[in-house]
Amino acid sequence: MRYNICVMPGDGIGPEIVAEAVKVLDVVGKKFGLEFAYTQALIGGAAIDAVGVPLPDETVAACKAADAVLLGAVGGPKWDEIDPAIRPEKGLLGIRKALGLFANLRPAKLFPELAAACCLRPDIVGQGLDVMVIRELTGGAYFGEPRGIEKRGDEEVGFNTMVYAEHEVRRIAKVGFETARKRGKKLCSVDKANVLDVSRLWRKVVLEVAKDYPDVELSHMYVDNAAMQLVRAPSQFDVIVTENLFGDILSDEAAVITGSIGMLPSASLGAANPGLYEPIHGSAPDIAGQDKANPLATILSVAMMLKHSFDQPAAAEAIEAACAKVLADGYRTGDIMEPGKTLVGCKAMGQLVVERLG
Ligand code: NAD
Ligand code: IPM
Numbered sequence: 001m002r003y004n005i006c007v008m009p010g011d012g013i014g015p016e017i018v019a020e021a022v023k024v025l026d027v028v029g030k031k032f033g034l035e036f037a038y039t040q041a042l043i044g045g046a047a048i049d050a051v052g053v054p055l056p057d058e059t060v061a062a063c064k065a066a067d068a069v070l071l072g073a074v075g076g077p078k079w080d081e082i083d084p085a086i087r088p089e090k091g092l093l094g095i096r097k098a099l100g101l102f103a104n105l106r107p108a109k110l111f112p113e114l115a116a117a118c119c120l121r122p123d124i125v126g127q128g129l130d131v132m133v134i135r136e137l138t139g140g141a142y143f144g145e146p147r148g149i150e151k152r153g154d155e156e157v158g159f160n161t162m163v164y165a166e167h168e169v170r171r172i173a174k175v176g177f178e179t180a181r182k183r184g185k186k187l188c189s190v191d192k193a194n195v196l197d198v199s200r201l202w203r204k205v206v207l208e209v210a211k212d213y214p215d216v217e218l219s220h221m222y223v224d225n226a227a228m229q230l231v232r233a234p235s236q237f238d239v240i241v242t243e244n245l246f247g248d249i250l251s252d253e254a255a256v257i258t259g260s261i262g263m264l265p266s267a268s269l270g271a272a273n274p275g276l277y278e279p280i281h282g283s284a285p286d287i288a289g290q291d292k293a294n295p296l297a298t299i300l301s302v303a304m305m306l307k308h309s310f311d312q313p314a315a316a317e318a319i320e321a322a323c324a325k326v327l328a329d330g331y332r333t334g335d336i337m338e339p340g341k342t343l344v345g346c347k348a349m350g351q352l353v354v355e356r357l358g
């Protein structure tokens, strides 16, 4: 089989981590008889520098023409003072919207080998952590209108609108129930229905969808409590489904329980291909260009690509097993380093995974 992958390295550590993930894809391709053809496209600050906008039309076209998209990260201090309408982050939000990627799967799984890198006490983590955070990705305050900063009286006010239509809640709730059905059959819908009208509608629609999934145990939790429960007793969760902004925050929190944000992959899916695959972390300007970044989140993201976009679960599992083996053999990037382990850089970590793919 031949697959076309649109590769967008982006900014900061983006090019470093994406290079390692592509190396892994090439090796796994040879092993499983899959052929990958790559198209490179510009996004974020790299696109601003080259052509003046964070999401050129050619990039959208290249993504639409591909079978899947691989993204590094966007943004950085270089573009922080730029016109907000063309910030690097607008490129990322724009491609998610253009491809209709409403469902963002962020699996927070603690590799047993990284138990000591986890920031929680072993008795709190208990039997480990395996939470699937499903984040709605094309709605909520990120995209709601009206938004802006305007003069009212003698001062400026800033405002955004958190808005969801029924159909948007219904389709993400379905993804939540379907995912839970294939896992531990427990779904926790996280909202702020005690305060927000948008959350009251969210909860009502989730309850309607639940009627089609009597085999899945549904619970509701307010987002403030969910943030607390995640670090108090994370193993109570199986699948979490939540809106865009809450999911952004809760997934960074879940990530660090797995040892580091450098460990968490993601898949952004819509009604049809292409899906987009990216680590959940950002461009890490503080370590960019120093060969220090952890490439495992991006490598695990291509495993998600193989599973969700290409239906190649064996190839995906081979990558996950190779990552686990590297950790079991004692290799660590700086973000997951512990005493007695071997510190390696981004390139070496990618190479170690490649070697274990045999
Ligand atoms: P960040 O995720 O880039 O970094 C937060 C911290 O985590 C930093 O200390 C960084 O060094 C560390 N870190 C992140 N990824 C790592 C990795 N793979 N290995 C080791 N350490 C890692 O978040 P930030 O500092 O808030 O944002 C920096 C820039 O990235 C901003 O411009 C932001 O908008 C952007 N951003 C982009 C994305 C994306 O492209 N998907 C996601 C988040 C933030
Ligand atoms: C993420 C990032 C993005 C988001 C930013 C960079 C637009 O934080 O992918 O989690 O908020 O969605």
Ligand code: MN
Residues within 6 Å of the ligand: 248, 249, 252, 280
């Ligand atoms: Mn984020």
